[in-house]
Amino acid sequence: xxxxxxxxxxxxxxxxxPVELRxxxxxxxxxxxxxxxxxPNQGLQLLLKYLSGSTLVKGINGFEAEFNKSQTSFHLRKPxxxxxxxxxxxxxxxxxxxxxxGPGTRLSVLP
Amino acid sequence: NAGxxxxxxxxVLKTGQSMTLQxxxxxxxxxxxxxxxDPGMGLRLIYYSASEGTTDKGEVPNGYNVSRLNKREFSLxxxxxxxxxxxxxxxxxxxxxxxxxxxGPGTRLTVL
Numbered sequence: 001x002x003x004x005x006x007x008x009x010x011x012x013x014x015x016x017x018p019v020e021l022r023x024x025x026x027x028x029x030x031x032x033x034x035x036x037x038x039x040p041n042q043g044l045q046l047l048l049k050y051l052s053g054s055t056l057v058k059g060i061n062g063f064e065a066e067f068n069k070s071q072t073s074f075h076l077r078k079p080x081x082x083x084x085x086x087x088x089x090x091x092x093x094x095x096x097x098x099x100x101x102g103p104g105t106r107l108s109v110l111p
Numbered sequence: 112n113a114g115x116x117x118x119x120x121x122x123v124l125k126t127g128q129s130m131t132l133q134x135x136x137x138x139x140x141x142x143x144x145x146x147x148x149d150p151g152m153g154l155r156l157i158y159y160s161a162s163e164g165t166t167d168k169g170e171v172p173n174g175y176n177v178s179r180l181n182k183r184e185f186s187l188x189x190x191x192x193x194x195x196x197x198x199x200x201x202x203x204x205x206x207x208x209x210x211x212x213x214x215g216p217g218t219r220l221t222v223l
Contacts, residue, residue: 043214
């Protein structure tokens with residue numbers, strides 16, 4: 001079965017520090033890749049997506065992600081985080097008709 | 112536009128009771144989805160509907176049924192609730208399998 005791995009379940013980081021949230025997926029064929037963010041007691045919102053083209057994708061709120069086909073990875077980065085970035089982040093991959101979500105990484109930004 | 116709406120927001124059931132979770136979207140999307148979210152497991156697809164009149168099982172369909180009433184509405188029914196169905200349920204819609212999905216605010220269900 002296709003799978004999505006997010007290696008870190010929790011990432012604490014100080015405000016204004018850089019952060020990287022890791023995502024790896026199991027398929028080596030062409031895939032579509034997404035990062036979503038979930039703020040407390042809310043639904044998921046799209047941060048960014050990779051469908052084709054440039055492997056560096058820029059999203060909302062200063063986030064970006066890089067698609068690496070050889071390493072089957074799609075890591076999310078932000079050069080300087082804010083308190084308001086505290087949330088849970090989900091990587092998702094489209095296999096066929098369906099989205100497969102990773103287990104999520106809880107980012108906690110500390111003052 | 113309201114986007115994706117879900118009712119109710121919260122529900123407590125006793126084991127064996129039944130209920131229907133309602134979902135509606137006003138974005139004219141063909142595809143609609145039901146997920147459950149459990150701690151440490153991300154979102155798991157229960158059922159989806161690629162277009163009006165069609166439904167298909169996802170990863171965890173057991174204990175659930177769905178109805179795609181029309182293009183706007185996609186309901187999820189629990190016929191006989193079990194404690195293992197305690198979860199947060201999200202409805203989503205989208206215009207195609209490779210496109211962004213838009214999520215509702217969720218329904219927090221507790222089965223005692």
